[in-house]
Every structure is written in structure tokens, then in C-alpha cells.
Amino acid sequence: MNELEPFDLSQEVVEIATDRLAENIVLLDLQEQAILTDYFVLMTCNSARHTEALAYDLEMLLDQKGCKLLHSEGVPISGWVVLDYGAVVIHLFQEEQRDYYNLENIWSRASQVVRIL
Structure with a gap:
């Protein structure tokens, strides 16, 4: 829990991602579109090393705030890592994979709560 x-x-995820120099950070409100989660936080990392470091920092800093990671998927070298916190799912992409999977288009009916370029 x-x-x-x-x-x-x-919001905490957005702040951490901003502090750790992620780019194109988008917070989508999926409460009206999905039953398995309330929010997606999407971000672009500039390398596999950046993805790995940011995923680690997110997990450690959120754990300190009492937030437990339920599941993670992907490896940094693949260009896409997912951190599942239940009501919030975090997607760390490298640019090529983000463009390819285009989750913003798939979830285009969701409200964009935050967009930081």
C-alpha cells in the first residue's frame, strides 16, 4: 500500500523526474479511461544509463515516502522501463521507443495534467 x-x-514522480533531467514529462489522468490504474507518468531519458539511474532513484525515493513498487518490467537497454505502483504507472522511455509506442496517442482521451518539455 x-x-x-x-x-x-x-506529482512526486514528476518532481523527481524533473530534478533528474528527464525530458518531455507527461502526467495523464486515466481515471475515466482505465480500470487498472489512475495515472500514467511518461518521460524520456537520454540513454540506457540515464534510464537505469532514474528508475533506481524513483524506486528508492518513493520507497522512502512509503510507496512500494508492485512490479517492474523492461530493462534500460531495451529503451522502455515500466514501474507499477498500482494507481500510478511510470513509463521511462528512450526517444525511439517513446515515438514507436506513442502511448499519448493510444490514451489520447486522457486528460494531460502536466506536460514539461
């Missing part, structure tokens, strides 16, 4: 409410958790 997470100590933070889903929206607060998603």
Missing part, C-alpha cells in the same frame, strides 16, 4: 494518494504520488 502506498502512503501517498495517487495524485500526490504522480
